[in-house]
Structure formats: C-alpha cells, structure tokens
Amino acid sequence: MxxxxxxxxxxxxxxxxxxxxxxxxxxxxxxxxxxxxxxxxxxxxxxxxxxxxxxxxxxxxxxxxxxxxxxxxxxxxxxxxxxxxxxxxxxxxxxxxxxxxxxxxxxxxxxxxxxxxxxxxxxxxxxxxxxxxxxxxxNSPIADAEILAVINTVLQKLNFKTFTILINSRIVLNNILKACKITEDKNSILQSLDKFSKIGQDGVTKELIGKNIPKAKITVLFKYIKQAQPDEYLQNVINQLKILGVSKNNYQFDPTIVRGLDYYTGPIFETVVTKPK
Amino acid sequence: MxxxxxxxxxxxxxxxxxxxxxxxxxxxxxxxxxxxxxxxxxxxxxxxxxxxxxxxxxxxxxxxxxxxxxxxxxxxxxxxxxxxxxxxxxxxxxxxxxxxxxxxxxxxxxxxxxxxxxxxxxxxxxxxxxxxxxxxxxNSPIADAEILAVINTVLQKLNFKTFTILINSRIVLNNILKACKITEDKNSILQSLDKFSKIGQDGVTKELIGKNIPKAKITVLFKYIKQAQPDEYLQNVINQLKILGVSKNNYQFDPTIVRGLDYYTGPIFETVVTKPK
Incomplete structure (x- = not known):
C-alpha cells in the first residue's frame, strides 16, 4: 500500500x-x-x-x-x-x-x-x-600528539599506502600576521591562505590583491610563511610523535594550513592521502 | 575558549x-x-x-x-x-x-x-x-513469524525474564467492526480501543459514548472482541512460531491491540515485559 x-x-x-x-x-x-x-x-x-x-x-x-x-x-x-x-x-x-x-x-x-x-x-x-x-x-602536548597517533593508526588500518598529516598552529599563523604588520581583516586573509594547496601562491596572491592587501605586504607574508617554524608547544607535540611510534614519513609541518572554523585557536591538522589517489 | x-x-x-x-x-x-x-x-x-x-x-x-x-x-x-x-x-x-x-x-x-x-x-x-x-x-506468513522470532530472541538475550508478544491483525479488527455494523468513524473507534490495556473496558466504553457511539453497539463490539479469533493468515503466522522455536509462553493473540499509525493493514504486534517491571 x-x-x-x-x-x-x-x-x-x-x-x-x-x-x-x-x-x-x-x-x-x-x-x-x-x-x-x-x-x-x-x-x-x-x-x-x-x-x-x-x-x-x-x-x-x-x-x-x-x-x-x-x-x-x-x-x-x-x-x-x-x-x-x-x-x-x-x-x-x-x-x-x-x-x-x-x-x-x-x-x-x-x-x-x-x-x-x-x-x-x-x-x-x-x-x-x-x-x-x-x-x-x-594542556599537555601529549594529548594533541595522541590525536595524531590515532589518525596515523586509523589510516594504516584502512590500508592507505601514503599519506601526510599536515600540522600547523593558529598561534604560528597569528605570529606571522603580526610580524608582517598586517592590520587588515585577519580572518579574511587566513581564508585566502587556506586555499594555498588548491590555487597555489599565485592564486592566493591574486585573491589578496583583490582584498586590497598591498603587494609588498603579500611578498613579506610569503617570505615569513616560508621561514616559519613550529612554536614551542607544537614542537613538543611533534617530539611526542616519535615516542608514540608515528613515522616521520607520515607527518609534516605546513604553515599554510588554516582550517575554516573561527573556534580554532591552537594546533590544527589536515591529512592528505597521496596513495591511493 | x-x-x-x-x-x-x-x-x-x-x-x-x-x-x-x-x-x-x-x-x-x-x-x-x-x-x-x-x-x-x-x-x-x-x-x-x-x-x-x-x-x-x-x-x-x-x-x-x-x-x-x-x-x-x-x-x-x-x-x-x-x-x-x-x-x-x-x-x-x-x-x-x-x-x-x-x-x-x-x-x-x-x-x-x-x-x-x-x-x-x-x-x-x-x-x-x-x-x-x-x-x-x-506474502509468506513465515516472514512475519520470523520478525516475532527476532523479537523473542532479542528479549531473551537481553535477559528479560517474562514477556508477552501480543499479536493481532488489522484485518481481524476490520472484520469485527464490520460484523458490529459500525458505520461511524472507524479510525476514531480503533484509537479508543487502542487504550484498552491502559484504561480497561470501562474506560474505552466511556470514551466511545463520548464519541456518540450507541451503547448497544459498544456492548456488541466487546462481545465480538471477546470471541475474536486470528484470521487464517495470522493463524499461519502463529503456527510458524512453533517451528521457529518460540515458546507459547512468550506470545498471545490479543484482539484489543490496534497500534496508532494509519499505514498498518495486516498483522500488528506489541510486546509487554512483565518481569522485570
């Protein structure tokens, strides 16, 4: 019926x-x-x-x-x-x-x-x-490292051959923006930067110019990004990964990772699977 | 934060x-x-x-x-x-x-x-x-019996000591209403009847009087309900239960079971757990 x-x-x-x-x-x-x-x-x-x-x-x-x-x-x-x-x-x-x-x-x-x-x-x-x-x-970095170890374990169990957990921190990003003396809308700049892996440095630059960021500032921004290092907390997280048995091949510091939501304040992660495609 | x-x-x-x-x-x-x-x-x-x-x-x-x-x-x-x-x-x-x-x-x-x-x-x-x-x-009654066997198995595994699967059919109910020559809103009468286990025969009678069903008809209705037997299909379902190993103690034909939704047209079930309370 x-x-x-x-x-x-x-x-x-x-x-x-x-x-x-x-x-x-x-x-x-x-x-x-x-x-x-x-x-x-x-x-x-x-x-x-x-x-x-x-x-x-x-x-x-x-x-x-x-x-x-x-x-x-x-x-x-x-x-x-x-x-x-x-x-x-x-x-x-x-x-x-x-x-x-x-x-x-x-x-x-x-x-x-x-x-x-x-x-x-x-x-x-x-x-x-x-x-x-x-x-x-x-506040222990071990807690964050453990999250990464879980991701690593899950992806291995699911038989993904090659993957990279990209690691960054909102604190690292905020420090870069501060160092560049960027006073414009920071969220908007981060949103553009978040597209780095999709549209590359040229794409992000174009978008930032569209947002009226002076070209000189953008050049400085990318210079700082290329030199960026993990902050002390994030370095502690990364050190813990070794202790937890996560292979160095499976993670990488990447200062262009932003993630969308406003509530991120500390470490941020994103995993890219390269094999299988 | x-x-x-x-x-x-x-x-x-x-x-x-x-x-x-x-x-x-x-x-x-x-x-x-x-x-x-x-x-x-x-x-x-x-x-x-x-x-x-x-x-x-x-x-x-x-x-x-x-x-x-x-x-x-x-x-x-x-x-x-x-x-x-x-x-x-x-x-x-x-x-x-x-x-x-x-x-x-x-x-x-x-x-x-x-x-x-x-x-x-x-x-x-x-x-x-x-x-x-x-x-x-x-259209096989075995399919319905299997559902009851699953209910029986689940309740036993969950360690419910005493329970009864009450079995009825909308066809049985429709035949009763027909036999009673009830021409009033059938759904409304069934809705009242559905409260039998909660408010008893007196309660249902009171509600039906409130719905302008003549007292004589209500008396006939309960006479028919008390004499009701499973229809042929439902009897086949019940026969299958034995084959599926469901104990006779765990189910019972109950012509007062209605269930609320309009889309029920055939067999209907409801399980009452008596122990633990």
Missing part, C-alpha cells in the same frame, strides 16, 4: 542527501567499527548529543559564513532551533552543562551526522557522518 | 532531547550491538536513509494526528522539508526509488533516530533511536 502511494508521487531523495543500501552500508559499517575500535584502544569514550539545539548554542561559534549554513527553524513552541552543524560546539555545551560530574581530562569520541545547508557540488553533501576525538581538561 | 562562551550563555539542552555521556552510551551501545548481531543472524541487512525528506514523502502516511508531530520547515531553497518521523515511510521511498535494483524478498534493518514534535511527558522524548526490521516482497 505504502509503496504504491510512493510510486505515484514520483518520490525523490533531497539533493545533497543519500540513501545507503546494504552494499554501501557494509563499507560504512566496516570503517565505522574500525574507527570505534581504534578510538577505544586509545582510551576515548563515546558520547552523543541531540540533533536539535537552541540556535543560541550553535550560532556565533563557526564564523559568519558558516552560521548561514546551519539548518535552523522555529519549532511548534516558537523556539529558535537548529540542526547540529558539527560535533565540537555540542560537546562544548555538554562540558559547560556537566562540568561538575565529568572527570578531567575527558577523552571523548563522537560519531554522528551533521548537517550543512550548502549549495551541493561534487563530493559535498548536506548530511555527512562526522567522527570527532578530543581530549578536554589538559 | 568555546567552553567559557558557553558558560556565560547559560546553555541548556532542548526539552525532550538528551545528551548521552559515556556511562549511558555503554548501555546503549551494548543493546544496539546485540540488536545488530541478532538482526544479521536472521539475515536482515542494514540500510540508512536521510534525516530530511521532502514533506510530500512524509505527510499523509501517518494519519492527521501524527502528521502534526513531524518537525517540518522551509529550507534555504524554499523546499518544504521534514525530519524523519519513523523508519517505515523512508524505507517505502527507498523501495519505490530503487525497485529495479533491490533483489526481493528484501530483509532490511534500520537503526536511526526519529523525531516527533510532541509535548514532552514522562518517558517520552522528541528524539528517539528507532530499530526496525521488515521483510518486503513476500
């Missing part, structure tokens, strides 16, 4: 969303279980947070551009609510709410879908399964 | 939604994995469907009352969309869309959250994890 009603209405799945049939699910579940196993081996514990949150919880944390991509609406009780945009902000909410009962340091993993009201384009979806691990309540 | 911003805003989780910390997650994951193991042992395969669907896919399948409880809104592209209210209608969509490629019979399980914009009350949440199994593309 249901099925025939459906047929008549020419049903379709929303653009940017996907149905997963058993064949696709087999792959997804294999990867998901491998992630869970690895996370738990490293001592991370699961949490889950609601799909819907008060808009006030979600908004103002991701930056203006990203805020626009939150699916938000008014519910039957006239509450302004939104769908989970990432897993970090809801976890920050949990930490704020249950700070008295959660033992620190708190190593949590979270595997849940997130939603982004983006224009769809190749390989970008509006609903994606996000997998987060974080350690809260410690 | 994030955490302190959160603290200042006096953050809270939406009413009817829950955060699950590691202790609660351990229980949830234990049960979830036990369900998955059992489903797969019985030959059911996983699928997943999107959180958001066109409203036209969701609406008009659950009945007027339930339709009002769908979280729905207009997205950035002016599409009328809604959040998954159950797992059956999205699966019917999948069957309609991929009918050429899905081999029949199709035994699928689906474990995903669903959302219902209900008024919150004790033990009712607006976001719940739903676990469905269904067999599509067969």
């Amino acid at each position: 249901l099925k025939s009603t459906m047929n008549q209405n020419k049903v379709q799945t929303l653009k940017g969303f996907r149905d997963f049939l058993p064949e696709a699910m087999a792959v997804r579940n294999y990867v998901k279980n491998l992630l869970i196993d690895t996370f738990e081996t490293f001592g991370f514990e699961p949490i889950e947070t609601p799909t819907l949150e008060y808009s006030s919880v979600l908004m103002g944390k991701y930056g203006d551009e990203a805020d626009k991509l939150v699916y938000s609406f008014t519910d039957n009780g006239d509450r302004q609510i939104g769908m989970r945009y990432d897993l970090t902000v809801p976890t920050a909410k949990v930490l704020a709410m249950y700070s008295q009962t959660i033992p620190m340091p708190f190593k949590r993993y979270q595997i849940q879908p997130v939603w982004r009201a983006e224009n769809t384009q190749k390989g970008r979806y509006r609903e994606v399964l996000q997998c987060d691990i974080d350690t809260f309540g410690t | 994030l955490k302190s911003t959160m603290n200042q805003n006096k953050v809270q989780t939406l009413k009817g939604f829950r955060d699950f910390l590691p202790e609660a997650m351990a229980v949830r994951n234990y049960v979830k994995n036990l369900l998955i193991d059992t489903f797969e042992t019985f030959g059911f395969e996983p699928i997943e469907t999107p959180t958001l669907e066109y409203s036209s896919v969701l609406m008009g399948k659950y009945g007027d009352e339930a339709d009002k409880l769908v979280y729905s809104f207009t997205d950035n592209g002016d599409r009328q969309i809604g959040m998954r209210y159950d797992l059956t209608v999205p699966t019917a969509k999948v069957l309609a869309m991929y009918s050429q490629t899905i081999p029949m019979p199709f035994k699928r399980y689906q474990i995903q959250p669903v959302w219902r914009a209900e008024n919150t009350q004790k033990g009712r949440y607006r976001e719940v994890l739903q676990c469905d199994i269904d067999t599509f593309g067969t």
